[in-house]
Amino acid sequence: MTAIEYDVIVIGAGPVGENVADRVVQGGLTAAIVERELVGGECSYWACMPTKALLRSASALRAARQLPGAREAVTGTLDVAAVLGRRDSFASHWKDDGQVSWLESAGIALHRGQGRIRSARVVPVTGVDGVTVTLTARHAVVVATGSSALLPDIPGLREAAPWSSRDAASAASVPRRLAIIGGGVVAAEMATAFAALGSSVTVLARDGVLPSAEPFAGELVAESLREAGVSVRLGAEAVSVSRDAGGTVHVTTADGQLVDADEVLVAVGRTPNTQDIGLERVGLAPGAWLRVDDTLRVVGGGGWLYAAGDVNRRVLLTHQGKYQARAAGDVIVARARGEKIEDGQWGRHAVTADERAVPQVIFTDPEVASVGLTAAAATAAGRRIRVVDYDLGSVAGSSLHADGYKGHARMVVDEDRKVIVGFTLAGPDVAELIHAATIAVVGEVPLDRLWHAVPAYPTVSEVWLRLLETYGR
Numbered sequence: 001m002t003a004i005e006y007d008v009i010v011i012g013a014g015p016v017g018e019n020v021a022d023r024v025v026q027g028g029l030t031a032a033i034v035e036r037e038l039v040g041g042e043c044s045y046w047a048c049m050p051t052k053a054l055l056r057s058a059s060a061l062r063a064a065r066q067l068p069g070a071r072e073a074v075t076g077t078l079d080v081a082a083v084l085g086r087r088d089s090f091a092s093h094w095k096d097d098g099q100v101s102w103l104e105s106a107g108i109a110l111h112r113g114q115g116r117i118r119s120a121r122v123v124p125v126t127g128v129d130g131v132t133v134t135l136t137a138r139h140a141v142v143v144a145t146g147s148s149a150l151l152p153d154i155p156g157l158r159e160a161a162p163w164s165s166r167d168a169a170s171a172a173s174v175p176r177r178l179a180i181i182g183g184g185v186v187a188a189e190m191a192t193a194f195a196a197l198g199s200s201v202t203v204l205a206r207d208g209v210l211p212s213a214e215p216f217a218g219e220l221v222a223e224s225l226r227e228a229g230v231s232v233r234l235g236a237e238a239v240s241v242s243r244d245a246g247g248t249v250h251v252t253t254a255d256g257q258l259v260d261a262d263e264v265l266v267a268v269g270r271t272p273n274t275q276d277i278g279l280e281r282v283g284l285a286p287g288a289w290l291r292v293d294d295t296l297r298v299v300g301g302g303g304w305l306y307a308a309g310d311v312n313r314r315v316l317l318t319h320q321g322k323y324q325a326r327a328a329g330d331v332i333v334a335r336a337r338g339e340k341i342e343d344g345q346w347g348r349h350a351v352t353a354d355e356r357a358v359p360q361v362i363f364t365d366p367e368v369a370s371v372g373l374t375a376a377a378a379t380a381a382g383r384r385i386r387v388v389d390y391d392l393g394s395v396a397g398s399s400l401h402a403d404g405y406k407g408h409a410r411m412v413v414d415e416d417r418k419v420i421v422g423f424t425l426a427g428p429d430v431a432e433l434i435h436a437a438t439i440a441v442v443g444e445v446p447l448d449r450l451w452h453a454v455p456a457y458p459t460v461s462e463v464w465l466r467l468l469e470t471y472g473r
C-alpha cells in the first residue's frame with residue numbers, strides 16, 4: 001500500500017472539487033483530487049451541459065418561427081440526430097481527457113478511485129484495479145462528492161427501470177412516449193426538450209410546475225408546455241409503476257388515472273453522495289447532507305473537514321458551488337498560513353450570497369431567470385416587502401425581439417431598506433438579463449440610485465425602468 005501526503009485532499013472532481021483544488025494550488029499549497037468516475041462530474045456529462053445542448057436548437061428554431069421573414073426561411077423540422085450529435089460533443093463523448101489535461105496544467109494531482117475517509121485527514125483511495133493508495137492531508141479534506149437523483153419509494157418504480165436525469169441527458173434516442181414524475185426544474189426542462197424532439201410527454205406534477213419559483217413562472221411554463229402538446233397534470237401523484245413484457249411502462253396516479261409510456265423519468269430531487277465515503281469513521285452520519293458553516297467547514301467535522309457544492313445542500317447549482325469552492329479554497333489557504341479570516345457578511349471567506357443572491361436560469365420555454373428571494377420566501381423570512389409586477393410583453397424591446405412576446409417580470413423590494421431582494425423574469429431569451437439583477441441585489445443598490453441606471457432603448461432591459469415607474473419615485 002502506497003502512502004502520499006498533500007496539503008489538501010479533495011474528494012470528487014466535479015466542477016466544485018476542481019475549483020477548490022485550483023484555488024488551493026493558486027494559494028501555494030499542494031492538492032490532490034480523487035475521482036471515481038469522470039473528471040468534470042455530473043454537470044459536464046449528465047446535467048448542465050448535455051441538457052442545455054438538448055434544449056438549445058429547439059429554442060433557436062422557436063425564436064426564428066416568431067419572426068416574419070425568418071419564419072419563411074424555416075422550411076424543415078428539428079433534425080433530431082443533429083441535436084443528439086451536438087449534445088454528445090457537449091458531453092465530450094463522455095470522455096474526460098480534456099479535463100484531465102486541465103488538472104495537469106493546473107498542478108493538481110489526480111487519484112482515480114473511490115475515496116473513503118479513514119480517520120482525521122486520512123483518505124485511502126481504492127482504484128478499479130483494487131489497489132489502495134493512502135492519502136494524508138496536512139491541512140484539510142474537502143468533500144465535493146455532489147448528489148444523485150432521488151428515487152422515491154413508489155411501488156414497482158425501481159423494477160420498472162426508470163430513467164434518472166442521467167438517462168434523459170444522455171439518451172441515444174427519443175422515446176415515443178415519455179412520462180415524467182415531478183414538476184421541478186429537471187422535469188420542466190426535460191419536458192420542454194423531449195416534446196421538441198418529438199416525444200409525446202406527460203408530466204405528473206404533484207406539487208405544480210416549478211413550485212419553488214414565483215407562481216407566474218410555473219404558470220407560463222405550464223401553458224407553453226401544453227401548447228407544445230405536453231399533458232401537464234397538476235396535483236397528479238404517481239402511486240404505482242410497472243413495466244410489462246412488451247416494455248411499456250404503466251404509471252397509476254392517486255386519483256386513478258393511468259399513463260402509458262415507453263420510458264418514465266423520475267425528477268423529484270436529489271440525494272447526497274455521502275453513503276460510502278467513510279463519514280461514520282469520523283463521527284458523522286453516512287447518507288446525510290453535510291451541514292457547513294459560512295466558511296464551508298463541516299459542523300462536527302473536527303475543523304479539518306470541509307464540504308462544498310451539492311453535498312452541503314445549500315444550493316444545488318454549479319455556479320453557486322463554484323462560488324463556494326473559491327471561498328473554501330481561499331479560507332483553507334488563509335488558515336494554513338495563519339492569516340486573518342474574513343468570515344463576516346460579504347467577507348472574502350464567507351458564502352453570503354448563498355442565502356441572499358442565488359441566480360438561476362431555467363431553460364424552459366419561456367426561460368425563467370431569477371435571483372434572490374421570491375415574494376413568498378421574503379414574506380416567510382419576515383421581511384416587509386412590496387411586490388412590483390410588469391408585463392414583459394409590453395416593453396418596446398420585447399415586442400421587437402419577437403412577435404407576440406409573452407412574459408412577466410417581478411421585483412421584490414425590501415420596504416425597510418428600499419433595496420431589491422428578489423427579481424424574476426419569465427420570457428423568451430431572458431437568461432442573459434439576470435446578471436444585472438444579481439448585481440443590484442448583491443450590491444444592495446438603493447432604488448433611488450437605480451433610477452440613474454438607464455436601460456438602453458429599445459431593449460428588453462427597459463423593463464427595469466418600467467418596474468421603477470410602477471414602484472414610483
Ligand SMILES: Cc1cc2nc3c(=O)[nH]c(=O)nc-3n(C[C@H](O)[C@H](O)[C@H](O)COP(=O)(O)OP(=O)(O)OC[C@H]3O[C@@H](n4cnc5c(N)ncnc54)[C@H](O)[C@@H]3O)c2cc1C
Pocket residue numbers: 011012013014015016017034035036037038039040041042043046047048049051052113114115116144145146147165166169186273276277308309310311315316317318319320321
Ligand atoms: C439534469 C440536471 C441539469 C442541471 N442543470 C444545471 C444548470 O443548467 N446550471 C446549474 O448551475 N446547475 C445545473 N444542475 C446542477 C449541477 O449539475 C450541480 O449543482 C453540480 O453538478 C454540482 O457540482 P458538484 O461538483 O458539487 O457535484 P458533481 O458534479 O455531482 O460532482 C461530484 C463528483 O464526485 C465524484 N465522487 C462522488 N463520490 C466520490 C468518492 N467517494 N470518491 C471519488 N469521487 C467521488 C462523482 O463521481 C462526481 O464526479 C443540473 C442538475 C441536473 C441533475
Ligand SMILES: NC(=O)c1ccc[n+]([C@@H]2O[C@H](COP(=O)([O-])OP(=O)(O)OC[C@H]3O[C@@H](n4cnc5c(N)ncnc54)[C@H](O)[C@@H]3O)[C@@H](O)[C@H]2O)c1
Pocket residue numbers: 152181182183184185186187189204205206207208210211212237238267268269270316317360361362363
Ligand atoms: N437550469 C438549472 O439551473 C437546473 C436544471 C436542472 C436541475 N437543476 C438543479 O438540480 C436539482 C434537482 O432538480 P430536480 O428537478 O430533481 O429537483 P427540484 O427540487 O427542482 O424538483 C423536484 C420536484 O419534485 C417534487 N416531488 C418531490 N417528491 C415527489 C414525489 N414523490 N412525487 C412527485 N413529485 C415529487 C417536488 O415538489 C419538486 O417540485 C435542483 O436543485 C435544481 O436546482 C438546475
